[in-house]
Amino acid sequence: MTDASQQVISGLEGVLAFESSIAFIDGAIPELSFRGYDIQDIAQNLTFEQAAYLLWNDRLPSDDELAAFSADLAGQRAIPEALIGILRGLPASAHPMAALRTVVSWLGAMDAQADDNSAADNQRKAMALTAQMPTIVAAQARLQQGQEPLAPRADLSHAANYCYMLTGETPDDTTTRTFDTMLILYAEHETNASTFACRVVVGTEADLYSAVVAGLGAIKGPLHGGAIDDVMRMLIDIGSADRAAAFVDEALAARRKLPGFGHRVYRAGDPRAAQLRGMAEKLGQASGDDKWFAIATGAEQRMRDTKGIIANVDYFAAPVLYHLGFPLSIFTNVIASTRIVGWSAHILEQYANNRLIRPRALYAGHRNRKVGA
């Protein structure tokens, strides 16, 4: 029963939907940790493979465990030729996230064990999707640019191989480390909209692929992962640092939201943005072109001064990916291809202690109408 005295929690803000032991956020400090380790510690001292192992197993791997885990991941990177055929058959107008969502759904349809919801089989699926999603994203990006997809290389780390498949060049250590850190920063983020979507699907005891497809649908939106593409388009639109303040003023006067600013949980600062800010600055200096960093910091300053609104994770991640030479159209896909780690950790956690997620609505429509009256 709902009654009119009950209050709707708009956007479910602050609602605790379930217990979780994966990520902790204190938006006021601000603090973010994965499995009890601070995100700065993880980003500075772990690789993507170590962070993924941590998120899935609740502890860091030994050297032997890490070697086996990395080899397993590297060995599963190849994608079926038929999947590349599906990508080739999509119209050029297809959104890259729609393409990714379509082929992940296809992988689910092709998996004879798709409906085996045991932890062991879901761990297998999580590993396979984490290995394959970068190959899909890179293949898609290359096809879009009229290039042939590159086969993954098992001799490279997850991050280095991802760069290689996108650019065709073996990345140097700095590039690899930068991208690796970015993949870690985006790998997990508590009960964000896409993770919640995954858990809602698991709540019905549907399969992992269905949950991931729901996550992909949610993360595509411009208020969530889709914001990263919009940030880069905005920086390009602003064009030069001296136009940044006026651009912000005009947008705010028109009551337009600026992509890359604001956050539901972090009001005082996004701990991931601090890391990415430094990375964007370094990449600008190293390339001899600090234009994007200068525009970004100009607009950031104006937002802080006029509205007190913080830059979120996507704000400096956009120029980081741009400097790495990745096509702007697939920025959201890159984020989704690392968030699969967090999604699958939550999916496993939800299956292990599941209850159907089914909130109520406060009814605000007509009542007691009669057809023909």
Ligand SMILES: CC(C)(COP(=O)(O)OP(=O)(O)OC[C@H]1O[C@@H](n2cnc3c(N)ncnc32)[C@H](O)[C@@H]1OP(=O)(O)O)[C@@H](O)C(=O)NCCC(=O)NCCS
């Ligand atoms: C992230 C986001 C969806 C959070 O939404 P939310 O928690 O519902 O926050 P609200 O929309 O209630 O914002 C609170 C206030 O800040 C303003 N605000 C929030 N984000 C803003 C932005 N990006 N640009 C301008 N104003 C913004 C809102 O207009 C609102 O102002 P008001 O009280 O005067 O109406 C929102 O900040 C946003 O749309 N950001 C841009 C998209 C983005 O970068 N998403 C990636 C998030 S990691």
